[in-house]
Amino acid sequence: MPEQIKKTRQPRSHSETQSDASSATGSQTKSLAVDLDSLLDEIDEVLESNAEEFVKSYVQKGGQ
Amino acid sequence: MAIPKVCGIETEYGIIFKGGDVNPITASSIIVNAFSQGVHDSVGWDFIDEHPGSDARGFSLDDYLFPEFESQLVNTVLTNGARYYVDHAHPEISTPECRTALETVLFDRAGEEIVRRSMQIANEGLPFESEIVLYKNNSDGKGNSYGCHENYLVSRTTPFAQIAQQITTHFVSRQIFCGAGKVGVEHRGIAAKGNSSPWFQLSQRADFFEEEIGLETTLKRPIVNTRDEPHCDPVKYRRLHVIAGDANMSEVATFLKVGTTAIVLAMIEDDEFPEHLVISDPVSAVRQISHDYSLQTAVVMSDGRRLTALQIQFELYEAAVQYAARYGLEAVDQSVGQDVLLRWQHVLLGLKSDPMSVANVVDWVAKLRIVEGFTLRHGLQHDDARLKAIDLQYHDMRVDKCLALRAGLEVLCETDEVLRSMSQPPSSTRAFFRGTVLQRWPHAVIAANWDSVVFDIDNEGLKRVPMPEPLRGTKVLVGELLAMCQTPADLLARIGSQF
Numbered sequence: 001m002p003e004q005i006k007k008t009r010q011p012r013s014h015s016e017t018q019s020d021a022s023s024a025t026g027s028q029t030k031s032l033a034v035d036l037d038s039l040l041d042e043i044d045e046v047l048e049s050n051a052e053e054f055v056k057s058y059v060q061k062g063g064q
Numbered sequence: 065m066a067i068p069k070v071c072g073i074e075t076e077y078g079i080i081f082k083g084g085d086v087n088p089i090t091a092s093s094i095i096v097n098a099f100s101q102g103v104h105d106s107v108g109w110d111f112i113d114e115h116p117g118s119d120a121r122g123f124s125l126d127d128y129l130f131p132e133f134e135s136q137l138v139n140t141v142l143t144n145g146a147r148y149y150v151d152h153a154h155p156e157i158s159t160p161e162c163r164t165a166l167e168t169v170l171f172d173r174a175g176e177e178i179v180r181r182s183m184q185i186a187n188e189g190l191p192f193e194s195e196i197v198l199y200k201n202n203s204d205g206k207g208n209s210y211g212c213h214e215n216y217l218v219s220r221t222t223p224f225a226q227i228a229q230q231i232t233t234h235f236v237s238r239q240i241f242c243g244a245g246k247v248g249v250e251h252r253g254i255a256a257k258g259n260s261s262p263w264f265q266l267s268q269r270a271d272f273f274e275e276e277i278g279l280e281t282t283l284k285r286p287i288v289n290t291r292d293e294p295h296c297d298p299v300k301y302r303r304l305h306v307i308a309g310d311a312n313m314s315e316v317a318t319f320l321k322v323g324t325t326a327i328v329l330a331m332i333e334d335d336e337f338p339e340h341l342v343i344s345d346p347v348s349a350v351r352q353i354s355h356d357y358s359l360q361t362a363v364v365m366s367d368g369r370r371l372t373a374l375q376i377q378f379e380l381y382e383a384a385v386q387y388a389a390r391y392g393l394e395a396v397d398q399s400v401g402q403d404v405l406l407r408w409q410h411v412l413l414g415l416k417s418d419p420m421s422v423a424n425v426v427d428w429v430a431k432l433r434i435v436e437g438f439t440l441r442h443g444l445q446h447d448d449a450r451l452k453a454i455d456l457q458y459h460d461m462r463v464d465k466c467l468a469l470r471a472g473l474e475v476l477c478e479t480d481e482v483l484r485s486m487s488q489p490p491s492s493t494r495a496f497f498r499g500t501v502l503q504r505w506p507h508a509v510i511a512a513n514w515d516s517v518v519f520d521i522d523n524e525g526l527k528r529v530p531m532p533e534p535l536r537g538t539k540v541l542v543g544e545l546l547a548m549c550q551t552p553a554d555l556l557a558r559i560g561s562q563f
Contacts, residue, residue, distance in 0.1 A: 036437050042470055043438060043454065051453035055205065058456055061088055061153035063076045063210025064281040064307065 066330035066395035067301070070161050070217040070493055070534045071322055073172050075311050076154040076210040077179060077461070078199035083191070088153040091196050095155045096138045096148050098186035099178055107502055109139035109147060110511035110518060119279050120224045120292035120302065141512045143487050143503045144174060145495030152282065154210050155179065155198065160495030161514070161534050164400040165323035167490050169315050170477050174485035176200065180461055181486070200311045201459035202268035205452055207250050209272045211281065212311035216304045216326060217296070217534055222333045227304065228277050228288040230337040234328045234380060235287050235308040236346045236363075237373040239354055241411045242321035243267035244310035245428030247435060247455040251351055262355045263446035264435065266428045268310045270354030276346055281307050287346055295514035297532040304329065308350075313459060313468035315476040316425035320411060323396065323404030327384050330395040336387045341379055342366040357432060359415060374416055381408050423472070430471040431458050494563075497529075497537030500546050501555070508552040521553050529556070531563050 048054040081091045139149040145160030157178060159171035179198055187195050203209045218227060243266035251271035265271075278286035291305045306325070312318045331337045342365060343349050349363040353373045362370040371379075385405060393401025407425075414422035423429045435451050444450065458467040489499025498517055502509055510526070511518040519527045531537050549555040 036433065039434065039470060039472070040437050040441055043434060043467060046457075046465055046467070046470075047450065048453050048457060048465075052449040055449045055452045055456065058078075058080060058204050059206060060078050060204040060208045060210060062208040062282060063152035063154045063156075064213065 065391070066333040067217060067219045068163065068394075068535060069326035069329060069396050070163060071165070071168050071326060072159045072161050072215045073168060073175075073318070073322070074156060074158040074211070074213040074215070075172070075175060075200065076151060076156045076212065078201055078204065078210065078459070079154060080197050080199075081194070082197065083194035086194075089150060092150040092153060092155040093138045094186050094190075095179075095182045095196060095198065096140065096150055098189070099142075099148060099182040100140050101185075107141045107506065107509050108511050109141055109149065110513040110516065112513070112516075114513070115293045116291055117279070118292045120290040141498065141502060142178070143489070143499050143506075144171070144485055145489035145493075145499035146171065146175065146178070147514075148178065152210065155182070160489055160499065161493040162490050162495075163492035163535075164397040165319050165326060165404060166397075166400050166476065167492065168322045169318045170481060170485050171490065172318055173315065173477050173482045176461065177482055177486050180463070183461060197465075198461040199456065199459045200313060200461060201244065201456065202310055203246065203250060203271075205246075205248055205250065205456070209250075209269060209285075211269075211307055212309055213281075214306040214309055214322060214325065216306070216329050218302045218304050218329055219333050220298070220300055220302055224290070224302070227302075227329070227332055228290075229342060230332050231304070231325075231328060232276065232287050232346050233341050233343055233376060234325060235306070236343055236349050236353065237376040237380070238321065238324060239267045239270060239310070239350070240359060240373045240377060240415055241422075241426050242309065242312060242317050243270075243354065243426075243428045244312055244317075244459075245431035245455070247452045249355065262357070263451075264357055264432060265354045266357055267350075267354040269308065270350045273308060273347060273350050287350065296534050301534075310427070311459070312427050313466075314425055314427045314430065314473045316407065316411075316474050317427050319476060320404065320407055320425075323400065324380075324384075324408055326396045327387070327393065327401060327404060328380065330391075330393075331384065331387045333395075334387070334391055336383070336391070338379060338383045340365070340367045341376065341383075343376075357419075357428070359419070374412065377412055378416075381405075381412060384408070424474045427458075427468070427473075430468070430473060431455065434458070434467060434471060491539030491543070492535075494531045494534050494537035496539050497531065497542055497546070501552070504546070505552045519552050519556060521556060524553065524556075527556050529559065529563065533563060536563050 079088050079091050142148055147158040149156055157175040162168040246265050246268050249261040272285050273287050274284045275286040277288045279290050287308050289305045289307045294301045294303045344364040344366050352361050359374050362372050411422055419429050423433045435454050460466045489495045498512055508519050510520045516528050516530045521527055
């Protein structure tokens with residue numbers, strides 16, 4: 001099933017997208033099966049440093 | 065026969081201003097203005113045909129609503145046919161009208177890039193220590209929600225009560241593949257019980273639905289919204305305004321959300337919705353289903369059966385396959401519709417066998433995978449603030465911070481196509497006319513809205529071009545005409561009965 005879908009939709013592969021992924025979407029085009037360990041390594045790096053303060057200060061006015 | 069399912073998505077973005085005391089309305093205005101001023105001339109939105117208080121059940125609240133002055137402060141139409149504005153203290157972008165689910169995904173993605181570009185331009189103009197950050201999510205984790213609404217063209221001849229009852233089944237159960245996932249619970253009754261509340265749930269929005277049907281969008285939200293504001297010929301059409309969905313980071317989730325809903329609506333119009341598939345208590349069911357990510361919770365159906373959301377979705381999928389065989393899928397575009405059916409089956413089978421197998425297409429699964437992995441790696445409790453931080457940051461629109469961009473989600477749209485769609489309208493709907501005249505003659509178009517464009521013609525004054533048909537004004541119908549006209553006066557002289 002997934003192979004069939006890929007053919008009709010033609011999602012781009014990792015290598016195809018690296019060259020043109022400029023300021024727009026960057027890493028969204030990474031390969032589909034991102035290894036969990038390397039993903040968690042990256043999250044350790046980019047996660048807001050003071051999580052408690054960040055979560056506390058994220059307050060929104062209600063919308064629709 | 066079912067009518068073509070013209071559709072679109074409106075997204076309210078969460079917004080924070082770091083390094084200063086600036087209220088969110090001002091911050092949202094800075095964002096929307098940044099794009100208008102940084103990219104192209106701004107054209108104002110025309111409010112003449114707005115009636116958000118008009119109810120599909122036949123009465124109107126318009127006389128009782130206060131004018132929303134603040135929402136009219138910043139309100140622009142973009143050359144891709146989208147509307148970009150400030151609403152309820154959030155920046156909001158509505159895609160142009162699209163003909164298919166795939167096109168809707170493309171313009172939702174273009175909206176994301178417009179928002180990213182706005183952040184970049186706005187932040188360049190702010191003091192060094194200040195920054196505006198936007199989030200494509202639907203809740204702050206503290207009981208405040210903001211929406212991601214879908215819109216679908218439906219026939220006025222189909223009784224609204226039938227649409228409402230039958231589509232509710234889909235709205236309640238589709239969250240298993242289009243829920244964006246949330247750490248924690250915000251529903252007052254359950255949150256108050258403390259330990260019994262789940263630490264993770266399928267949907268951002270499920271905690272906020274309190275009624276089956278109604279006109280409200282900000283308080284006591286209903287599963288089916290009755291706003292009757294078609295933005296097109298009101299004798300022939302309705303616009304079903306859907307407030308019961310999450311904003312998705314996954315393109316495939318957006319594709320499935322819009323694609324399956326469009327097919328189910330076509331089935332309802334052709335009277336092919338399985339009549340027995342009605343949930344007895346949908347308001348409770350929305351939360352029960354969202355609060356159980358093992359997907360085992362069964363809800364009572366009107367025929368007495370107890371079905372899980374997955375079972376309900378399998379039955380809907382089977383009915384859709386039979387419908388497609390009998391009626392075809394032209395209402396949703398034959399080839400896109402077939403792709404929706406394939407992916408619908410694929411995601412349901414994946415959720416049934418092992419939800420983690422669809423972590424590349426379902427947002428809640430992608431988020432759960434990260435949160436569970438992080439919990440194990442660092443030996444955390446489920447109430448650790450870092451898990452909620454991951455939840456929020458999954459939706460961060462900054463490329464260098466966004467966790468969804470790192471989660472390995474499958475991509476449907478080519479990057480160059482997305483970037484082009486930030487300024488080019490879809491060719492398949494009246495948005496083509498709106499976007500193209502804005503590109504060609506930005507100074508002659510003084511206002512525009514969904515169903516009209518107002519031109520200021522030298523020596524002739526203001527001329528309104530009404531567009532009551534969403535599928536006129538397309539590239540096929542007016543592309544040549546627009547190309548041969550040198551001036552807007554020329555266009556208006558030749559336009560005749562194109563709309």
